[in-house]
Amino acid sequence: MRPVGSKYLLEEPLGRGATGTVWRARQRETAGAEAAVAGQPGETVAIKVLKEELANDADVVMRFLRERSVLLRLTHPNIVRTRDLVVEGDLLALVMDLIDGPDLHKYIRENGPFTPVAACLLTAQIADALAASHADGVVHRDLKPANVLLDERQGQMRPMLTDFGIARLADSPGLTRTHEFVGTPAYVAPESAEGRPQTSAVDIYGAGILLYELVTGRPPFAGATALEVLHRHLSEEPQRPSTMPEPLWTVIERCLRKEPDERPSAQSLARALRVVAAGIGVHSAPGEVEAALGVGALLAPDPSPAPVPQNPDQQVPGAADATQVLPTGSAAPMGTYDPNGATSVLPPVGADDATSVLPSTGGPAAADPTAVMPPVQQPDAPHPWQTQLRAARERNEQTQMQYLDPSEDPLRRRPQRQAPPPPPRQQPQQPQRPPQYRQAPPPAPYPQQQQPQYGYPPQHQAQQPPQHQPQYAPPPPHYQHPPQQYQAPQPPQRQQPAPAPAPRQQPAPQPPAPREPREPRRRSANPMHIPGLGCLKGCLFMVVLFVIGGWLIWELTPLQEWVGTGRGWWDQMWAMGSGVVDWISELGETTGTGGSGSGGTP
């Protein structure tokens, strides 16, 4: 048994959620004045020990302490009482009343859905709890069957709403920046998913989903991935099941309005549900049936929904308020989705995470930190998820398409100074090339570019997120948007036949290939090179060639006999040379004589 503070002892875990683990615990001694309920030694309580991530976040601890008065004063017959808050070292814990009974999620799973009347009466009590908390300015923001405990005492089942304030605690700027968010895709209101400002209307939406699930056994919007579920919340109208009584459907439909301003208040909801419960029973009086059919009149939009307080530390409206959107982390790995409705710990949202592949819920304001007005989703504007995914895709495209200036590329420069290394040696280095992320000037003519050898395909592989995010992240790859939302770009160079596999099989470097196209330019690499003698060398070579060729012809052909000199090649050459010299001498003398003659007497 582990002590929590000096007053409590943890006995056994009751369950684990996304934000922490709930323990059955025992009070060791009476709590001090700071506790809402002093308690008695030996009394059993439930203690939710918040996850280390939350407990280690200074913002959460601050908020925990700041909001302790709100949490401790929240008392209602249908709200699980928070008795004490414990902060001890790196431990944050909420001490609650222990509720003897299952939660609604477990109950439905084991017993099936409720009758419409029972569902109405149960949800009416939850709406009572919401009305009380909203009147106190507290919005739950994570309403779902798992957060409703069924207190089974004296043969009665009383729903008890729990986990108040947990979403608020998790709304830490620190967590928003670098960690995770809390929430449940199946119950998330459209405005939360979009990062719009939230009000108590998010709880009404959650109550509508819960009511639907109590009657049918499943939430109205399901899907294989969290993203799919969110998309359905945003774009799909819920369908009335054939067995759903019409007045009850009227209530659900009003709660599930996409526009929060069109949803009723918790108080109206509670009243309407009781009217419906009275009017849809088999023994309902005609007047009750009539009243139930006219229940729409009771469901006027809430004129003054309680706002979710903006986090003063947050600059971006909406970013702090997004309850959550995508599941990841310990509760549900990125890209997986728990259709059972466990609260998901979510990836960072908001404007601070500019590099995130995952969608921001900051909406338009997230892109504009100076925005004063809250972000409003335009009907025609792309969905924030689409925008973010597109941005991620474009980032990838830019990286892939970026041209690398050869002068900046050490792998390309090196071959210009020395014999080019064979292609296979270059490719394994490719993924380590940082220059691929640099901005480079537009491509200059580079006739000896060896793209197939330097391999852009490996660049592409190297920039794949470490699968990924979560991911994400990660996303990334975990967060596969529906195919129509995101198509991986296919730049042409990635289509080129990749030479990579073959070189990898060659164990040793190859000697320089003479057929290398750069060969003519690598004269400096030739040890026979004599600077400035390029042309003369060719002439000398031709003279030598002429002499050797002439010698062979003279000696090996009948030419000697035809000429009739009988001399050997060298003698003949000597004679010819002497003849040429004599001829030139005579020519000089003749010219000289002629010149004096011309200068003589006329």
Ligand SMILES: Nc1ncnc2c1ncn2[C@@H]1O[C@H](COP(=O)(O)OP(=O)(O)OP(=O)(O)O)[C@@H](O)[C@H]1O
């Ligand atoms: N006050 C309580 N008394 C008795 N059992 C409780 C109490 N609070 C929670 N539990 C039980 O502890 C388990 C875990 O609760 P917790 O609130 O952490 O999980 P959750 O609501 O399912 O998930 P999440 O935190 O993600 O919303 C649940 O099965 C719940 O029934």
